[in-house]
């Protein structure tokens with residue numbers, strides 16, 4: 001059965017989709033399945049994984065330019081879309097995606113909620129398409145993000161939202177993709193995605209943040225102008241953070257290269273960085289990585305002896321629980337690495353090493369905190385290849 005495409009309940013009788021849309025779903029589903037079957041193996045020296053890890057570095061370091069190019073690309077379209085959203089009475093916003101694209105939605109949620117003043121719910125695309133149709137109204141806004149524009153469940157989510165009469169908006173890196181073609185309004189990313197995804201996440205996040213502050217400005221929301229001004233400076237900060245943390249993370253990766261499980265934790269908007277960190281390790285290596293929300297960490301024996309934990313905790317309300325997490329990491333016999341704000345002293349004497357990032361509003365902080373998450377994934381991948389090569393050469 002592994003080479004078969006999977007059925008969708010939206011292809012069955014009673015589906016809101018028409019025959020043309022069902023054919024669209026069948027087509028993207030078959031293509032997606034082929035992509036999944038072509039993923040690298042868990043061979044520690046898999047050349048396809050290596051090719052993608054190698055390609056990731058340049059893309060990761062080029063994110064400042066990709067963000068600026070994405071803003072430029074949408075300079076004409078974004079103001080009109082922001083005006084349509086600002087002028088509309090909204091009951092709620094659904095932020096739909098899969099994998100990294102869902103993490104981006106989680107990262108953007110806080111700024112969107114501060115600026116739009118309605119609940120903005122990140123939802124996995126399957127959950128939305130199959131379980132939440134009844135919640136969508138003509139006053140809802142559904143934003144669907146897919147870098148490829150061909151992720152089946154995300155395409156289905158967009159189609160379902162259209163049938164429910166919601167205002168819809170697509171974001172994709174692929175002009176002419178199914179999501180782009182099926183959507184009325186599309187914002188286009190300017191990301192390179194030959195390696196494991198980095199630019200596609202940060203460009204999408206930067207665009208959603210820009211859209212949010214534009215809507216906030218149009219609606220006269222307190223703090224929108226200041227947030228806009230801060231956001232405008234962040235592409236350059238992205239570059240600085242990557243340069244400043246690169247060597248430090250490479251050294252941590254060398255220390256931790258022979259572990260087989262990696263934990264990532266955070267709370268608030270930076271939760272997205274924990275999700276992305278675990279995703280990058282799973283992409284760049286044959287090993288396991290999991291994200292655990294900073295509060296949930298305490299409700300189980302969450303860390304095993306020797307396991308490294310990466311905690312993302314910019315100054316903000318999640319820091320005290322992060323400090324508890326750090327103490328328990330050591331009680332479990334694990335190691336703790338913390339990414340936090342320069343000048344934040346809460347983790348001094350608790351963390352095994354601290355990655356320090358510039359001061360930034362917590363709502364915008366994921367745009368910076370996904371960077372150490374990407375660096376950890378990249379450098380662990382490279383360090384693991386080095387270990388595997390050494391072992392292979394010993395025979």
Ligand SMILES: O=P(O)(O)OC[C@H]1O[C@](O)(CO)[C@@H](O)[C@@H]1O
Nearest residue numbers: 098099100101146147148149151
């Ligand atoms: O943004 P897209 O193209 O929908 O891709 C989503 C997919 O990409 C990944 O983020 C990484 O391959 C997956 O986890 C996810 O299912």
